[in-house]
Amino acid sequence: MAARAPLSYPAADITRHVEDLVLNCPDLSGFLEDLAVFCAEQQAFVSGDVTCGVTVLRASGLAHTGGSEEATRSLEDVQTQYREGPGLSAALDEAMVLVTDLRSEERWPSFIDAARGGKVLSVLALPVGLEGAASASLSFYSLRPHGFGRDAIASAHALAADASKGLRLVIRIASLRETEQNLRTVMAARPPIDIAVGVIIGQEHCSEDVALEWLFRASRTRNVSIRDLAAEIVATAGNAHPTKVHSDD
Structure with missing residues (x-):
């Protein structure tokens, strides 16, 4: 469990505290957990005792979740698992969802079963604005029916707006790290890749840039690593029917 935030923050300091979370925990998973703890404590001032969950859907299709408590994180995981x-x-809809009493709710059966098992009776979920194809939500859970009134909804909207600023930055950092790791992987595999590029150039009479583009595109299309695809191209180069990458375009 992440270290708990101080129990009270003036409204003007919430943005600054979210920025501090980014600096202190720039990796995505740790940030989501710290953010959920902080937002639960802030929301408690107007909603009473609540828990908070955060879900991020990356443009790549990967889902990341965090929760102020383990049970809350499990509720977020159930949603991403069962969609x-x-x-x-x-x-996904970029719209607020308010469930005033789960005892009469019939949508999302898998989630409802998990929430009722945790004695959750009302839920307030808000979209968190991100960039590009990524999307996210900030959800609050109460053990009381009708746990979120007008003031609680306004407070949650303010928290979601501030959370989006930090979350955008953390996702950018995560993406840069992933790109760096991908480049390192590619560089480690350069000898077979270089040979494969030479084979493609010889087959297709194209430029090196075009050959590289075909290689990367075929890797994504076939869902195989660059190294494995390059090895296949090199291994079959002398065969009667060598591996060709442009046929998948």
Whole structure:
């Protein structure tokens, strides 16, 4: 469990605290957990005792979740696993979802079973604005029916707006790290890749840039690593029917 935030923050300091979370925990998973803890404590001032969950759907299709408590994180995981729930709906539809009493709710059966098992009776989920194809939601869970009134909804909207600023930055950092790792992987595999590029140039009478583009595109299309595809091209270069990458375009 992440270290808990101080119990009270003036409204003007919430943005600054979110920025501090980014600096202190720039990796995505740790940031989501710290953010959920902080938002739960802030929301408690107007909603009473609540928990908070955060779900991020990356442009790559990967889902990342965090929760102020382990049980809350599990509720977020259930939604991404079964592709249903108020938080997921808020993220994908970019609209607030308010469930005043789960005892009469019939949507999202997998989520409802998990939430009722945790004695959750009301949920407030809001979209968190991100860049590009990524989406996210900030969800609050209460053990009381009708746990979120007008003031609680306004507070949650303010928290979601501030959370989006930090989350955008953390996702950018994560993406840069992933790109760096991918480049390192490619560089480690350069000898077979260089040979494969030479084979493609010889087959297709194209430039090196075009050959590289075909190689990367075929890797994505076939869902195989660059190294494995390059090795296949090199291994079959002398065969009667060598591997060709442009046929998948």
